[in-house]
Amino acid sequence: MESSLGILLVLVTMAIIHIVEAEDQGFISLDCGLPAYEPFPYKETRTGLWFFSDENSIQTGKTGRIRENPEGFAKLYETLRYFPEGIRNCYNLSVEKGRTYLIRASFVYGNYDGLNNNPKFDLYVGPNLWANINLQLVNGTREEILHIPTSTSLQICLVKTGETTPLISTLELRPMGNGSYITDSGSLKLFFRRYYSKSGSNLRYSNDVYDRIWKSDFKMEWTQISTALKVSNSNHYVPPEDALRNAATPTNTSAPLTIEWSSENPDDQYYLYEHFSEIQDLQANETREFNIFLNGEVFADPIIPKKLETITSFSVSPRTCDKGECSLQLVRTNKSTLPPLLNAIEVYTVIQFPQSETDENDVIAIKNIESTYGLSRINWQGDPCVPQQLKWDALNCRNTNMSKPPRITSLNLSSSGLNGTIALGIQNLTQLEKLDLSNNNLTGGVPEFLGNMNSLSVINLSGNNLNGSIPQALQNKRGLALSVEGNPNLCLSDSCRKPPKKKVLLVPIVASVASAAIVIAVLVLFLVLRKKKSTAVEGLHLPPRMATVNATFANSPEPSFDQKSRRFTYSEVIKMTNNFQRVLGKGGFGFVYHGTVNGSQVAVKLLSHLSTQGYKQFKAEVDLLLRVHHTNLVSLVGYCYEGDHLALVYEFLPNGNLKQHLSGKGGKSIINWGVRLRIALQTALGLEYLHIGCTPPMVHRDVKTPNILLDEHFKAKLADFGLSKSFQVGGGEAHESTVIAGTLGYLDPEYYNSGRLGEKSDVYSFGVVLLEMITNQPVISEKSHITERVGNKLDRGDIHEIMDPNLCRVYDSNSAWRALELAMSCTDPYSANRPTMSHVIIELKECLVCENSRISKDRGLESQEMTINLDTSEVPGAR
Numbered sequence: 001m002e003s004s005l006g007i008l009l010v011l012v013t014m015a016i017i018h019i020v021e022a023e024d025q026g027f028i029s030l031d032c033g034l035p036a037y038e039p040f041p042y043k044e045t046r047t048g049l050w051f052f053s054d055e056n057s058i059q060t061g062k063t064g065r066i067r068e069n070p071e072g073f074a075k076l077y078e079t080l081r082y083f084p085e086g087i088r089n090c091y092n093l094s095v096e097k098g099r100t101y102l103i104r105a106s107f108v109y110g111n112y113d114g115l116n117n118n119p120k121f122d123l124y125v126g127p128n129l130w131a132n133i134n135l136q137l138v139n140g141t142r143e144e145i146l147h148i149p150t151s152t153s154l155q156i157c158l159v160k161t162g163e164t165t166p167l168i169s170t171l172e173l174r175p176m177g178n179g180s181y182i183t184d185s186g187s188l189k190l191f192f193r194r195y196y197s198k199s200g201s202n203l204r205y206s207n208d209v210y211d212r213i214w215k216s217d218f219k220m221e222w223t224q225i226s227t228a229l230k231v232s233n234s235n236h237y238v239p240p241e242d243a244l245r246n247a248a249t250p251t252n253t254s255a256p257l258t259i260e261w262s263s264e265n266p267d268d269q270y271y272l273y274e275h276f277s278e279i280q281d282l283q284a285n286e287t288r289e290f291n292i293f294l295n296g297e298v299f300a301d302p303i304i305p306k307k308l309e310t311i312t313s314f315s316v317s318p319r320t321c322d323k324g325e326c327s328l329q330l331v332r333t334n335k336s337t338l339p340p341l342l343n344a345i346e347v348y349t350v351i352q353f354p355q356s357e358t359d360e361n362d363v364i365a366i367k368n369i370e371s372t373y374g375l376s377r378i379n380w381q382g383d384p385c386v387p388q389q390l391k392w393d394a395l396n397c398r399n400t401n402m403s404k405p406p407r408i409t410s411l412n413l414s415s416s417g418l419n420g421t422i423a424l425g426i427q428n429l430t431q432l433e434k435l436d437l438s439n440n441n442l443t444g445g446v447p448e449f450l451g452n453m454n455s456l457s458v459i460n461l462s463g464n465n466l467n468g469s470i471p472q473a474l475q476n477k478r479g480l481a482l483s484v485e486g487n488p489n490l491c492l493s494d495s496c497r498k499p500p501k502k503k504v505l506l507v508p509i510v511a512s513v514a515s516a517a518i519v520i521a522v523l524v525l526f527l528v529l530r531k532k533k534s535t536a537v538e539g540l541h542l543p544p545r546m547a548t549v550n551a552t553f554a555n556s557p558e559p560s561f562d563q564k565s566r567r568f569t570y571s572e573v574i575k576m577t578n579n580f581q582r583v584l585g586k587g588g589f590g591f592v593y594h595g596t597v598n599g600s601q602v603a604v605k606l607l608s609h610l611s612t613q614g615y616k617q618f619k620a621e622v623d624l625l626l627r628v629h630h631t632n633l634v635s636l637v638g639y640c641y642e643g644d645h646l647a648l649v650y651e652f653l654p655n656g657n658l659k660q661h662l663s664g665k666g667g668k669s670i671i672n673w674g675v676r677l678r679i680a681l682q683t684a685l686g687l688e689y690l691h692i693g694c695t696p697p698m699v700h701r702d703v704k705t706p707n708i709l710l711d712e713h714f715k716a717k718l719a720d721f722g723l724s725k726s727f728q729v730g731g732g733e734a735h736e737s738t739v740i741a742g743t744l745g746y747l748d749p750e751y752y753n754s755g756r757l758g759e760k761s762d763v764y765s766f767g768v769v770l771l772e773m774i775t776n777q778p779v780i781s782e783k784s785h786i787t788e789r790v791g792n793k794l795d796r797g798d799i800h801e802i803m804d805p806n807l808c809r810v811y812d813s814n815s816a817w818r819a820l821e822l823a824m825s826c827t828d829p830y831s832a833n834r835p836t837m838s839h840v841i842i843e844l845k846e847c848l849v850c851e852n853s854r855i856s857k858d859r860g861l862e863s864q865e866m867t868i869n870l871d872t873s874e875v876p877g878a879r
Helices: 001-025 362-373 422-427 448-450 472-476 511-540 572-578 612-627 658-663 673-693 749-754 760-776 784-795 814-826 837-866
Strands: 027-030 048-051 063-064 079-082 089-096 100-110 120-125 129-134 140-147 153-160 170-175 186-194 214-216 223-228 244-248 259-264 271-276 290-296 297-303 311-312 325-332 344-351 395-398 407-412 433-436 458-460 467-469 479-485 489-491 583-585 590-597 600-607 636-642 645-651 708-709 717-718
Touching: 089 186, 100 153, 120 448, 186 244, 244 259, 271 325, 297 311, 325 749, 344 837, 362 407, 362 422, 422 448, 448 472, 458 749, 489 673, 572 590, 572 600, 572 636, 572 645, 612 636, 658 708, 673 708, 673 749, 673 814, 673 837, 749 760, 749 814, 760 784, 760 814
Parallel strands: 027 048, 186 214, 407 433, 433 458, 458 479, 467 489
Antiparallel strands: 027 170, 063 079, 089 153, 100 140, 100 170, 120 129, 120 153, 140 186, 186 344, 223 244, 259 325, 271 311, 271 344, 290 297, 290 325, 395 407, 583 590, 590 600, 600 645, 636 645, 708 717
16 A cells, blocks of 8 residues: 555656646746645646745755734745754755846745744855845845856855844746846846736736746826737747736826836946837827937937837946936937837846856865765855855865855865765865865775875875875875874885795705695696686686775675686786876876787776775776677776776777867867768767667766777777666666766756656767867857857858868868757757667768768769768677
8 A cells, every 4th residue: 555655656746747847947946944744846826836845955944834924925935944053054956057047035034933033144146145134124025136057056045144043935946038138247136127007916927938026017197008919029038918918108298208216325237128019009190209218318229119019128238327316218209199108127236246156176076075975064055165254164265366266275074974985076176285084984095096186285194094005106296294194004114015025944854855845746736726627717708706805895796807808917007007107098086098918009097096986987887898899889908906906908099089189189180070970970879889789778978079089090989988877768767876977068957957867868968079079169168058059059040150160161061050950959958859879870871971972072082081881780789
């Protein structure tokens, strides 16, 4: 019975989520304080919008319910979340970077605590102050801004400023249309938003597709005009049609229509948006035309409202008002026979958010460290570094310029009860200067990556249970203050790396001869038995046994290595890399070195530290590479698994990675359009094999241009399978963890938001790669994602504006358009709308046919060097 009920609850929840996604267009609607035992959303009666509990968006605070409701607040405001602990408490919300959002927060005290102590506190967006909330003046208030997030995570924080306790009732985010509410700088704080009707009620969703709240207003000296006809509101701002059906005109037809307001701050800057529609039937001899003035200065060109259509006049740059007194006047022109009209208006003040958020890579790294050690600190919320007075404890940061992201320079987790190994995430704090992990319960070895962190000058690892030896890179690091005392199992001398000297014993010569005879006999017997055992092993095709690993992974399942993959000792790895002389690159958990095996070049990925995460990625990559075999997947030559030393030896691909050949960095050549299409097709073939040729199917999870390697003939091979994961076709597999893995910019937004993994996540990443190959633009710039920038240019219909200028327009336009459309379909926000890799391959083949046809016409027989075999029948099945 309980099982059936559980299944029913899941089905109901899924059904509700689908309804919410269909109707609310990406809205985030949180009823703060809605109890955890009310997991299902409810439909708010006035708007028809679905509201959820905020339980999954914040980790702190307590829930309450108002006791007094003299103003008849709706159900939304009956519950609240309050924060008696900590100074700063933050909501974390997933958003689309670079898109304008309407953000609205509501606050109702309602004497929820019975103390009649209305609170005062501050409201922040990330590290910047948004508003001062003062419920001592009113029982309830609302704040609203239009803001463009600078990352995919938005933090809304409540900050305690005195003795009273911060609280919040609702939090709402509404993604706005592209091209609307553009400012020179800063965000827009709502001052007022009105439409003009004598008896109208407030308008919001579904009258307003963006759920803006419009209040009706009217003056005695005005006359109302209305229509029952449909008014088109299809422009960037989409004002509600019910607002446009009404308008105000001055009763004195010769007088201006005047809107006035004032501000306590005379330096306030304003952006104005006036919406006009002609809703009267004008006679042939009637005209309506008027000018707009703000405090006597011309605001816009003369306006002639269109019949039953919308015109929006808006500020191109911010305006100020003398002494904070503003007067907007609509004045009829000399040739106008009718007075001016106004249907609706929005007025915003500019609010500057000057403080940049902490470097995104540092934030990801410190949160990984927090997760690794299960840290739960009340003040580890919001931005780690800024503002300075709210900085996380245990951190120091460099913040010399507000316009540049702060960087974490010091991490002190001394006496913090840490267990396990030293977290891999530390190496991603690339500007770290001081690290203190002393007096904890850390085990395992001292990681080699600490010696490769250039900025690190002070390391305190004393008072732990570390073992092994000090890595050579740390011993050789100049100017390093290293403290490791109090680790009884940590070897501090060279003796631990040298075999013990043999003891010399004086024994009678007879005993020596007898002993020698015994030793020889035993040795002969051992060799005979080993040969037999080896023959048996080869006959059974069993993998060789792994060496015993240290206590860190004593209970970990050992990878089963193929006989064709040679096992190397660590000394052989040192020799093949010439003592790690040449670095090819740096991966997620170690460096990649150039090497030579039997005269053939290899690439050696060295796992720098035996952490659980690193071992899992190592094992995942080994397990996958031993199961798969495809010409467009990098192949494994061998491995090293010796004590604390883990390494993978791959085939060496001399032409580096795709990213280098798009940018031309490091002296790499810039590849032409035909070669780019060929590389795209070969990468797609490798992915298709993972998706449908493997059993079970695999998702790569980190498809990006640096992971597409090129051999001497520019043949593409997909590499770096440390994050790969199996999935069930159509099974909706529930993974053991919902931790999101991948690279920012390439990461599927649907997978990021839901945690549901499937082959379409790779398709999205491939689409981003294809856009890079088409445009040679960064995936993420300071302002937006590559999909947004390309999407904005698509409407202009000029393929040359989108294509990489380094191609010098040498490409077939049909081929380019087709590849571009394919890339955009791969990066559709909804996975159901994306093609499969099999369909991608078909499309890319057609692109190549078009391009090869152009080359044939231009170069005759020389084009043969650019053609490729499009037959995929030779693709092998899974082993």
